Amino acid sequence: MLDELPSRQQHVQYLRTVMVAAGVLPVRDEQIDGIPPWLDALLAAQPPHITRLIRPYASWSVLRRARGRSKGRASTPSVQKYARSRILIAVRFLRWLDEQQLSLGTITQRHVDAWLDAGTTTHLRLRDFLLWAHGRRLAPKLHVPWLGSQEDPDDFLDxxxxxxxxxxxxxxxxxxxxxxxxxxxxxxxxxxxxxxxxxxxxxxxxxxxxxxxxxxxxxxxxxxxxxxxxxxxxxxxxxxxxxxxxxxxxxxxxxxxxxxxxxxxxxxxxxxxxxxxxxxxxxxxxxxxxxxxxxxxxxxxxxxxxxxxxxxxxxxxxxxxxxxxxxxxxxxxxx
CATH class of the missing domain: 1.10.443.10 (Intergrase catalytic core)
Structure with missing residues (x-):
């Protein structure tokens, strides 16, 4: 029942942790295990062909790696933010393809570049989804620049x-x-x-x-x-x-x-x-x-x-x- 409520609301988060601490609800990794209910709500509003692509990508790629990175240590909110952002970008890109009457299997680098140029640097997070799709022969090999910094740090304390x-x-x-x-x-x-x-x-x-x-x-x-x-x-x-x-x-x-x-x-x-x-x-x-x-x-x-x-x-x-x-x-x- 709590998973059906907006997870970002502070009072919902607080109520859940109180109930877990009191033994009413079982302990779970909230940063990762809280994503599947959010994913269900997100995909409920998407057409079936997008859901068929996003669910395996989210479950077997994004969440699998998130659990691997968090193994042996407590997950932080940045883990959830990382996972959600990549899933959302993939959904937005697929919705854009629908608007352009394009399909994932037939797009070209020109189409990807046009989508990247029309957005902010957050669009670069699409790189992960396209690599996953190409690895499963769902999309051609396409290039998206890495979002991370390529420059050496220049801010130090003496x-x-x-x-x-x-x-x-x-x-x-x-x-x-x-x-x-x-x-x-x-x-x-x-x-x-x-x-x-x-x-x-x-x-x-x-x-x-x-x-x-x-x-x-x-x-x-x-x-x-x-x-x-x-x-x-x-x-x-x-x-x-x-x-x-x-x-x-x-x-x-x-x-x-x-x-x-x-x-x-x-x-x-x-x-x-x-x-x-x-x-x-x-x-x-x-x-x-x-x-x-x-x-x-x-x-x-x-x-x-x-x-x-x-x-x-x-x-x-x-x-x-x-x-x-x-x-x-x-x-x-x-x-």
Whole structure:
């Protein structure tokens, strides 16, 4: 019944999380499992020939990859946004083909270029659907430019400013603890706020006097000042507004709990808080990743921080690091 209501309405989302936290509804990955009901409502208004194309594309391509990317970590709202945007663009393109009295199997590059030129850069998200359609012989091979940036980043913090901000995060007691931890993870490890907010107590490991934090698959040893504030955050009382379920502890495992029961903090809100404190997330991440890529081979950066290997290689290239020696060493060790 809740899935039949508009999913973007805040009161519907809040009611669902309260009922899940109270045990009335089963737990599900809301960012991904909430898409099929939305998809059903979207396709109900489409002609049958569009539904026959979009449903398998959404189910076996978009959602399948979304679940794969979220395996082992909590999904963020950006996962749902990514999936919905690609499905919507594909629907809009097919509706446009109908208006032009064209079919997917007979269109040419000229038709695709005309559609791209008539829209904004969001039309470039059509690339994913056309690749899928061509792979199943439903469309000819067509080219759509990649939406991602082809240029190297140019917004960085200088080392002096980066370390000054890190010292503030480690030592300034007037800064809320969760912002100190989040700022440190951005400045030191280049973590995205949307991944930071999903961290739980289970990501923290103690081995003797050492504290480790797992970003992806491998625990990362934290420097003592950061380890101290991470432990303090884990042991602190829940910050922010209290949920309507005052005696419920469904969010107790979350390091960055949100207002809704059992939900983590909105990453956009955390980003605004860090920016307001002077920790501009984008240049801070750029500087951290550049520093790490200069010290570590790309495969290590990818494995430790959970970034894609292509991203890690790109940063290694940016700092002109040659990690061929690392591959040779791995080979000699029999790994």
């Amino acid at each position: 080392d002096h400013e980066r370390w000054r901000l890190l010292r503030e995060c480690f030592t300034e007691e007037d800064i809320p603890l969760h912002r100190r931890v989040a700022g440190s993870l951005v400045l030191l490890y280049g973590q995205r706020p949307q991944h930071i907010v999903t961290l739980t107590h289970s990501h923290i490991t103690r081995r003797g006097t050492d504290t480790y934090l797992t970003f992806d698959r491998h625990p990362v040893l934290l420097p003592p000042p950061l380890a101290e504030i991470v432990q303090r955050l884990a042991e602190a009382e829940r910050f922010g507004r209290r949920s309507i379920l005052r005696d419920h502890d469904s969010g107790s495992e979350l390091l960055f709990p949100g207002f809704r029961p059992g939900a983590f903090m909105d990453h956009g809100r955390l980003t605004k808080q860090l920016n307001a404190r002077g920790i501009r997330v984008r240049p801070a991440r750029n500087s951290a990743l550049c520093s790490l890529a200069g010290d570590l081979p790309a495969p290590v950066v990818a494995e430790l921080l959970g970034v894609h290997i292509t991203t890690a290689v790109r940063w290694g290239r940016l700092v002109k690091r040659d990690w061929a020696a690392y591959l040779v060493a791995r080979s000699e060790d029999g790994q």
